[in-house]
Amino acid sequence: MKWMKPLLPIAFLSTILMGCWDKLELEEQAYTVVLGLDKAGDGLVKVTFQIANPQVGSSDTGSAPNEPSSDTISFTTPDILSAKEMANAVVTRKISFAHLRTLVVCQEFAKDALFHRILSTSMRDPEMRREVHLIVSKENASEFIHKNKPKLETRPHKYFAFMQERWRDTGLVPYSTLNRYFTRLTEDTLFLSILATTEKNNQKPKKNEDDYLAGNFPQESGDPTQLIGSAVFKGGRMIGMLTGEETRYVLLLRHRSLAHSFISTLPDPVDDRYQVSVRMIKSGNTKVKVDVTKEPAAIQVTVPLRLQLLSIPSFVNYALDTQKQELLTESIQQELNKDMMELVKKCQREFKGDPFLWNLSARHEFWTREQFEAYDWSKQFPKADVKIQFDMKLESFGKQIDSPQVEVGAGSE
Structure with a gap:
């Protein structure tokens, strides 16, 4: 047993040092908080990354007083994972999906059969979690992300987190995560996703205050983004829309x-x-x-x-x-x-x-x-x-x- 004594310090040090070889500091990573998907043609997809600046809105704001809260970039590639890799041709930090909670897909692409293929293959990445919320925008996802400038939220991910939680209080939008999307792909059921837009087409006010689709609710000022109603998916493709009132009734009838x-x-x-x-x-x-x-x-x-x-x-x-x-x-x-x-x-x-x-x-x-x-x-x-x-x-x-x-x-x- 004497021969084991010299090995004890080595074994002790190995337990302390193990697991640190791939450690990255905060400033070495670029956290994508919103991901956008648009149809690009020829089997390609336009992927938009909204990358949060961790220093803005935190106690470290003093070291970066003039930096924006986020940066938004887009790439046209065959899929999401290749876009994630190519993003480092522009972004100096390592792209991470660890804090990704919102996926925005444009309405046109959601109706295309390619959408499900692109989305399902991206789930092979361990960082693509099923808790990500799925939002369908009437305009291009890249345009939606660029135009969404909430006045009361410094950090972009907080805006979506708070808005998505409001469905519990109002029922105007459904609870739509990627997990629910993948569990309701059969022809037996329809999946409902959050419907949103920054484009305004204000309708005449109705007596039923919730009978609107996103973009039609009469609004005169405030944040440009409206989240009301739901996009209807069947077999992995969008086939229609429901108003906020209809979305509420679906939730009541379940x-x-x-x-x-x-x-x-x-x-x-x-x-x-x-x-x-x-x-x-x-x-x-x-x-x-x-x-x-x-x-x-x-x-x-x-x-x-x-x-x-x-x-x-x-x-x-x-x-x-x-x-x-x-x-x-x-x-x-x-x-x-x-x-x-x-x-x-x-x-x-x-x-x-x-x-x-x-x-x-x-x-x-x-x-x-x-x-x-x-x-x-x-x-x-x-x-x-x-x-x-x-x-x-x-x-x-x-x-x-x-x-x-x-x-x-x-x-x-």
């Missing part, structure tokens, strides 16, 4: 959804000149029952909702009148049922796919996977007989039971 509440305006049944503002809270999982023994298949959907009445511009006293409460509840049910059924028919006729994930409930009706695959949900869903009902309860009228009323034109002389 058995389980991460967005549980949002505020919406609906017609006042007592005075149709006004809208009432209601917070809709999904109080449990949506019940989906699929009867595959019938032809066509029968789908019964029950959505549990709790309503909180927030604003009543008509001054109708709903809080103390139970008959008017029943009238309001029935009116909301009819309005939601009408809009949701229109959405279901749109998905059946136009998209011929299921964004509601009802295929998961249909699977439980079969003993084996082979039986379900033979049933072919992609062909059964477009002709299915769908019925929607609500387990609805009006539970709150705000802090103030009644609103102070005055006659129009009244006042001191």
